[in-house]
Amino acid sequence: NAGVTQTPKFRVLKTGQSMTLLCAQDMNHEYMYWYRQDPGMGLRLIHYSVGEGTTAKGEVPDGYNVSRLKKQNFLLGLESAAPSQTSVYFCASSRPDWRYGYTFGSGTRLTVV
Amino acid sequence: ELKVEQNPLFLSMQEGKNYTIYCNYSTTSDRLYWYRQDPGKSLESLFVLLSNGAVKQEGRLMASLDTKARLSTLHITAAVHDLSATYFCAVEMNGGSQGNLIFGKGTKLSVKP
Numbered sequence: 001n002a003g004v005t006q007t008p009k010f011r012v013l014k015t016g017q018s019m020t021l022l023c024a025q026d027m028n029h030e031y032m033y034w035y036r037q038d039p040g041m042g043l044r045l046i047h048y049s050v051g052e053g054t055t056a057k058g059e060v061p062d063g064y065n066v067s068r069l070k071k072q073n074f075l076l077g078l079e080s081a082a083p084s085q086t087s088v089y090f091c092a093s094s095r096p097d098w099r100y101g102y103t104f105g106s107g108t109r110l111t112v113v
Numbered sequence: 114e115l116k117v118e119q120n121p122l123f124l125s126m127q128e129g130k131n132y133t134i135y136c137n138y139s140t141t142s143d144r145l146y147w148y149r150q151d152p153g154k155s156l157e158s159l160f161v162l163l164s165n166g167a168v169k170q171e172g173r174l175m176a177s178l179d180t181k182a183r184l185s186t187l188h189i190t191a192a193v194h195d196l197s198a199t200y201f202c203a204v205e206m207n208g209g210s211q212g213n214l215i216f217g218k219g220t221k222l223s224v225k226p
Binding site (some may be wrong): 031033040041042043044045048058059090092094098099100101102103104105106107 | 117144146148154155156158161163201203205212213214215216217218219
């Protein structure tokens with residue numbers, strides 16, 4: 001049981017390049033989330049999805065797009081990367097019941113130069 | 114706007130000592146989570162606190178929630194080196210969307226022999 005798997009684990013982009021981060025979960029969770037973590041801070045919610053085909057904005061959505069075409073996958077896209085998007089990105093998933101908490105992936109460390 | 118403040122942000126302890134980390138939040142919530150993060154790793158769920166007066170214990174860690182005071186504590190008993198990590202509390206606002214966790218900045222704990 002892999003839980004939440006993120007790919008890639010590391011990536012360096014040049015300013016203006018695009019890329020997609022992939023999150024896959026095998027727990028049949030309805031809800032999925034993308035967060036970013038910057039040095040000395042907690043995580044901040046970028047976008048989330050409460051089911052296949054649905055997405056919504058979180059606290060810091062600008063510069064990112066997401067898609068949830070399959071229940072088990074949640075993609076985070078950067079159309080034109082900026083240095084301010086240098087961060088560690090975490091995906092998480094959960095049941096539609098907060099009593100069970102959230103399961104996080106291992107993170108993607110992204111550097112934009 | 115929900116704000117979450119943790120203190121202290123840095124904590125250096127000797128093995129065998131006790132200490133408490135505090136998590137204050139600014140608006141009504143009865144859903145609070147504690148996570149542990151080791152350097153370069155993902156977040157590990159420690160406790161899910163869902164009601165006023167909730168107390169949970171796991172090993173040398175005990176967490177409590179006082180929703181009236183908008184305060185959660187994470188108490189460490191007889192610290193050991195393996196507890197060295199960064200600890201985050203995260204709060205979900207009542208009536209807010211699931212997954213919109215507001216994180217504290219984290220408490221970096223270092224346990225020394």
